[in-house]
Amino acid sequence: QQRSDDNRRLPPIANTLLTVPAIQLAQKIRRKEVTSVEVVQAYIDRIQEVNPLINAVVKDRFAAALQEATLVDKLVVEETGGEDVLEDRLPLLGVPFTVKESFALQGMPNSTGLPSRRSVVSGIDAPSVALLKRAGAIPLGVTNCSELCMWLESHNHVYGITRNPYQLGRGAGGSSGGEGSVIASGASVIGVGSDIGGSIRMPCFFNGIFGHKPTSGIVCNDGQYPPPSGQQPGFLCTGPMCRYAQDLVPMLKIMAGPDAEKLCLSADVDLSKLRFFSVPHDGGSPLSSPVDPQLIQAQRKVVERLEADLGVKVKEMRIPQLKYSFQIWGAMMSSPDKDGKIPTSFAELMNGGGKKVWPVWELFKWALGLSPHTIAAIGLTLVEMFQSSHPSQFILQQKESLQRELEELLGLDGVLLYPSHPQLAPKHHYPLFTPFNFSYTGIFNILGLPVTQCPLGLSEEGLPLGVQLVAGKLQDRLTLATALYLEQAFGGWREPGHTAQEPTSTLNAPRFHSDTT
Numbered sequence: 244q245q246r247s248d249d250n251r252r253l254p255p256i257a258n259t260l261l262t263v264p265a266i267q268l269a270q271k272i273r274r275k276e277v278t279s280v281e282v283v284q285a286y287i288d289r290i291q292e293v294n295p296l297i298n299a300v301v302k303d304r305f306a307a308a309l310q311e312a313t314l315v316d317k318l319v320v321e322e323t324g325g326e327d328v329l330e331d332r333l334p335l336l337g338v339p340f341t342v343k344e345s346f347a348l349q350g351m352p353n354s355t356g357l358p359s360r361r362s363v364v365s366g367i368d369a370p371s372v373a374l375l376k377r378a379g380a381i382p383l384g385v386t387n388c389s390e391l392c393m394w395l396e397s398h399n400h401v402y403g404i405t406r407n408p409y410q411l412g413r414g415a416g417g418s419s420g421g422e423g424s425v426i427a428s429g430a431s432v433i434g435v436g437s438d439i440g441g442s443i444r445m446p447c448f449f450n451g452i453f454g455h456k457p458t459s460g461i462v463c464n465d466g467q468y469p470p471p472s473g474q475q476p477g478f479l480c481t482g483p484m485c486r487y488a489q490d491l492v493p494m495l496k497i498m499a500g501p502d503a504e505k506l507c508l509s510a511d512v513d514l515s516k517l518r519f520f521s522v523p524h525d526g527g528s529p530l531s532s533p534v535d536p537q538l539i540q541a542q543r544k545v546v547e548r549l550e551a552d553l554g555v556k557v558k559e560m561r562i563p564q565l566k567y568s569f570q571i572w573g574a575m576m577s578s579p580d581k582d583g584k585i586p587t588s589f590a591e592l593m594n595g596g597g598k599k600v601w602p603v604w605e606l607f608k609w610a611l612g613l614s615p616h617t618i619a620a621i622g623l624t625l626v627e628m629f630q631s632s633h634p635s636q637f638i639l640q641q642k643e644s645l646q647r648e649l650e651e652l653l654g655l656d657g658v659l660l661y662p663s664h665p666q667l668a669p670k671h672h673y674p675l676f677t678p679f680n681f682s683y684t685g686i687f688n689i690l691g692l693p694v695t696q697c698p699l700g701l702s703e704e705g706l707p708l709g710v711q712l713v714a715g716k717l718q719d720r721l722t723l724a725t726a727l728y729l730e731q732a733f734g735g736w737r738e739p740g741h742t743a744q745e746p747t748s749t750l751n752a753p754r755f756h757s758d759t760t
């Protein structure tokens with residue numbers, strides 16, 4: 244059903260503070276060029292302006308954020324050790340951020356879109372959130388997600404549906420869709436997302452911003468609902484979402500805590516010495532849609548720019564096992580852990596733990612408008628009824644051979660370009676007809692590889708284009724440095740409401756120090 248304001252455009256961004264990357268905002272605050280109160284107030288104003296249109300921030304803590312900003316400004320004035328001391332101890336001092344509602348943020352709801360958890364309020368912070376706060380960042384509130392974080396669109400019966408700022412009649416992606424939408428709208432600059440099948444990358448792609456799914460196990464996943472079980476802890480990743488590529492590395496360093504060392508994020512990356520590969524599609528899985536020609540074209544342009552600017556030769560290739568991406572993801576997600584314990588079923592989680600919902604009954608209630616659940620979540624419980632926890636040998640072999648082939652291919656210096664999703668941001672509820680398209684992102688959760696989602700400008704219809712950049716395990720800095728380069732080459736995030744434009748910059752210094760702080 245078309246809402247009357249579907250054709251409305253977001254108001255343009257008037258305050259220039261809203262177009263400054265987070266690490267530059269922190270520097271300006273430290274240098275007393277701007278106060279944290281001014282920055283936080285600018286973001287509060289923008290959220291108040293756009294949120295009635297996009298429904299991304301589902302609970303705010305504006306008053307507390309302003310108080311905290313006041314304390315920051317006092318600290319900056321009183322600090323006698325100088326700017327460097329502050330930068331070292333509190334690299335994001337005074338910078339506002341937002342958090343996906345499925346993460347614990349003290350004093351904020353943590354329902355993950357489940358009506359039975361509507362009144363759950365977090366008493367503590369999830370570790371990744373706590374680390375950002377400890378770095379001086381100030382949370383503004385929590386943002387919408389899919390019911391139980393398990394769908395391609397951010398919709399639930401606690402908060403409703405989140406809208407895409409580029410076209411309000413389209414989805415913001417799932418499950419971290421509130422983050423994607425609020426950041427792209429210029430109403431937040433950095434945020435925290437999670438991803439077990441593409442939940443950072445899909446919203447980043449549909450909203451034209453940057454996001455990073457780190458190598459598995461690098462950022463602590465604790466403090467999220469639902470907790471992963473079976474083998475899922477190895478597939479779930481917490482990571483940064485942001486409007487500017489230069490914020491990815493500093494955020495990842497903070498969110499990973501001491502484990503950041505394993506990623507050597509401060510090492511120089513010489514892009515001209517990397518080996519690049521481009522895979523244009525999944526080899527024709529009958530479950531997924533064909534890749535949109537505009538996305539194929541955008542990926543081709545990336546290849547051309549890499550070859551022209553860096554003097555590299557990008558190898559175009561096909562990887563046949565990718566055709567089984569969904570089957571591999573589904574099989575591994577339902578596999579038991581090493582002690583033989585099978586994962587908590589989705590039907591149990593839907594009831595907030597304990598007894599399972601009965602899928603057919605829930606569907607019947609839904610048809611009568613009486614179910615508290617979304618049709619997507621009910622559909623997942625129906626599919627789950629037929630899912631075996633003992634996957635076929637053939638699928639396991641495909642997974643093993645894909646893992647081996649990609650690890651050998653990428654090694655310590657390879658970057659793979661792969662479509663983020665076969666379609667541009669779909670209209671609301673359309674993913675119900677193309678649910679398996681998420682397998683373009685989900686496969687890399689199973690493989691545990693780091694992936695950076697990178698925007699590539701806008702399509703003819705004004706929707707974000709983008710690409711996934713994949714590297715070998717622990718080689719996150721390669722995809723992060725490539726994203727910095729592509730931001731310059733393709734213009735990065737575009738303000739919603741503006742039409743597509745050609746990038747203006749020409750690169751001739753393709754050497755990137757991935758640590759831009």
Ligand SMILES: CCCCCCCC/C=C\CCCCCCCC(N)=O
Nearest residue numbers: 392393394438439440441442622678
């Ligand atoms: C009513 C239609 C329902 C059809 C269900 C089809 C089954 C598709 C299977 C799984 C979809 C899972 C989507 C996962 C999206 C991202 C998850 C994440 N947190 O990273």
